[in-house]
Amino acid sequence: MGTKNTRIADNPDDPADLLPEESVLSLDDYLEMQAAVGDRTRFEIVYRLTHSGDLTPTELDDVMDIDDSTLHYHLNKLRDVGLIEKRVQTERDSDGLYAYYRATVLGEVILENGVEELLRREWDFSEAYDSTSN
Numbered sequence: 642m643g644t645k646n647t648r649i650a651d652n653p654d655d656p657a658d659l660l661p662e663e664s665v666l667s668l669d670d671y672l673e674m675q676a677a678v679g680d681r682t683r684f685e686i687v688y689r690l691t692h693s694g695d696l697t698p699t700e701l702d703d704v705m706d707i708d709d710s711t712l713h714y715h716l717n718k719l720r721d722v723g724l725i726e727k728r729v730q731t732e733r734d735s736d737g738l739y740a741y742y743r744a745t746v747l748g749e750v751i752l753e754n755g756v757e758e759l760l761r762r763e764w765d766f767s768e769a770y771d772s773t774s775n
Contacts, residue, residue: 677722683715687752690744724748
């Protein structure tokens with residue numbers, strides 16, 4: 642009987658109850674983040690920003706080879722859910738003013754503990770189900 646009560650406490654009926662009472666974000670906010678990074682283009686943007694640091698839209702376009710309007714659509718989606726942030730250079734240099742994008746802490750965490758973790762674990766899955774290793 643004690644095990645059952647512990648299990649209920651660890652796995653509440655409402656998944657929103659997994660969040661602390663003082664949580665700044667709701668379950669829906671977290672699900673929106675997960676849905677956003679679930680798109681291949683947006684995943685790649687967060688991946689590149691996490692592993693390469695701040696990048697301009699031009700730099701992202703160069704490595705991803707997508708048109709400008711598509712890139713900005715996905716950048717805006719990621720900004721809206723809080724996975725990336727935009728930083729604008731305040732002083733003009735010889736090349737003008739630039740906007741840079743970077744992954745937020747939430748973007749880094751959802752990438753590292755989400756799809757990227759599953760991709761890394763694919764090696765473990767392959768070994769576990771490899772019939773030639775027996």
